[in-house]
Amino acid sequence: MVKIVGIGGSLRPGSYSQLALKIAAGRAQALGAEVEILDLRSLNLPFCDGENDYHDYPDVEKLRNGVKQADGLILATPEYHGSVSGALKNALDLMSFEHLDGKVAGAISVLGGQVNSNALNDLRTILRWVHAWVIPEQIAIGQAWKAGSALKERIERIKLTSKKSRHLEL
């Protein structure tokens, strides 16, 4: 069975990007994948200091092992100051080629303003650097604060297999 790990880049309790990730994870599960969400809000992770060992933070290994064992990733980031959130970037910085090389990755960005690809483009650059394969399809959800319960409906409209819509603006 294909194993997918989902990581959301917001630590906010009512996070829309975590909600979007949950919905996308549900879609992947419905397609037959085993999906695990590694919730950064419940992991105790340090800032990456460039060293390899974080003995005081066992959750670093939990994150690394979860990702290493996965075939693919779904990463959902809020757009913060025109880019990927620091929390998600830090989680990715805590890993290396050993964990991320060869993973197939899908990306979602959620933002307060008008839809754009800024965070998605930066996420692609980061993932390319660690030799992950980012799929052409991507999802950007603008003005998330307006979405409320409609967010689920908006995400469910996505046809993951659609070749025409490689960039979905919701």
Ligand SMILES: Cc1cc2nc3c(=O)[nH]c(=O)nc-3n(C[C@H](O)[C@H](O)[C@H](O)COP(=O)(O)O)c2cc1C
């Ligand atoms: C530090 C910070 C920076 C932000 N920068 C942007 C931004 O550059 N563009 C934008 O459209 N929204 C920006 N926002 C709004 C968030 O993208 C928006 O509130 C989003 O819903 C947050 O994701 P979450 O709901 O998963 O927490 C920013 C919010 C914060 C807290």
